[in-house]
Amino acid sequence: SQQGEEDPQALSIQEGENATMNCSYKTSINNLQWYRQNSGRGLVHLILIRSNEREKHSGRLRVTLDTSKKSSSLLITASRAADTASYFCATAGANNLFFGTGTRLTVIP
Amino acid sequence: KAGVTQTPRYLIKTRGQQVTLSCSPISGHRSVSWYQQTPGQGLQFLFEYFSETQRNKGNFPGRFSGRQFSNSRSEMNVSTLELGDSALYLCASSLGATAFNTEAFFGQGTRLTVV
Numbered sequence: 001s002q003q004g005e006e007d008p009q010a011l012s013i014q015e016g017e018n019a020t021m022n023c024s025y026k027t028s029i030n031n032l033q034w035y036r037q038n039s040g041r042g043l044v045h046l047i048l049i050r051s052n053e054r055e056k057h058s059g060r061l062r063v064t065l066d067t068s069k070k071s072s073s074l075l076i077t078a079s080r081a082a083d084t085a086s087y088f089c090a091t092a093g094a095n096n097l098f099f100g101t102g103t104r105l106t107v108i109p
Numbered sequence: 110k111a112g113v114t115q116t117p118r119y120l121i122k123t124r125g126q127q128v129t130l131s132c133s134p135i136s137g138h139r140s141v142s143w144y145q146q147t148p149g150q151g152l153q154f155l156f157e158y159f160s161e162t163q164r165n166k167g168n169f170p171g172r173f174s175g176r177q178f179s180n181s182r183s184e185m186n187v188s189t190l191e192l193g194d195s196a197l198y199l200c201a202s203s204l205g206a207t208a209f210n211t212e213a214f215f216g217q218g219t220r221l222t223v224v
Contacts, residue, residue, distance in 0.1 A: 031209070042199075042217050096167060097142075098154070100151075102152075
C-alpha cells in the first residue's frame, strides 16, 4: 500500500500536556498535510507543509517534515479536551493523494 | 458563507444498483474532490475536478465516476454497487485548482450502505 502509517494508533493524555504523533510514507511527495476528524466537525484541514520546508507552525500546532526519512510529526501543545479527535496525514504526489491510517487522540479533562 | 453541502446524508441501496451523490462547494470554489472512508481501507482519494475537467484520479475501478457542472457543483456515481462500497463518501472544495496543494474544506459526507 502507498498509504502512510501513523504512530501511535491511539494516544491518551491529560489536558494541558503535549501530544506528538508521527507519519511515515513511502513515495516522494510535493507536500504533506495534516487533518483532524471528529464527529462534530467532520474532517478539517490543519496545516500543509511543502517538501522544501522542514518545520511549520500554526497556533498550538507544530509540524516537522524530514524528506530523507520520509516522515513527519505533528505536535499539539497545551492540549484541550476539544482536541480529542482522529488525526490523519496526507501525502500529495504528482497526481494522487494518500492518507495515513490515523492516530486517535483522547484528551482527558 | 455556507460550507460544503452534500446530499443525501444517508442512503441505503441494494447490490447491483447504482447511486448518485451530490456536492455543492463553497461559493467561489472551483475545485471539488471526492474521498471514500471505510474502517478497513481508511481514507482514500477518489477523484478531483476543476473547471468541469477531471484533474486527478485515485486507484478506483471504472464503476466510480464523477462530473462537475459549470456552477462547480459536482456529482459522483457508483454503478453496479457491491457490499464493499458501503462507506462514508466525503466531498471537499478548494479555492485553488487542486486540493493537493491548497486547503480543502470538507462536507459532512454521505453515508452509503449497500445491502
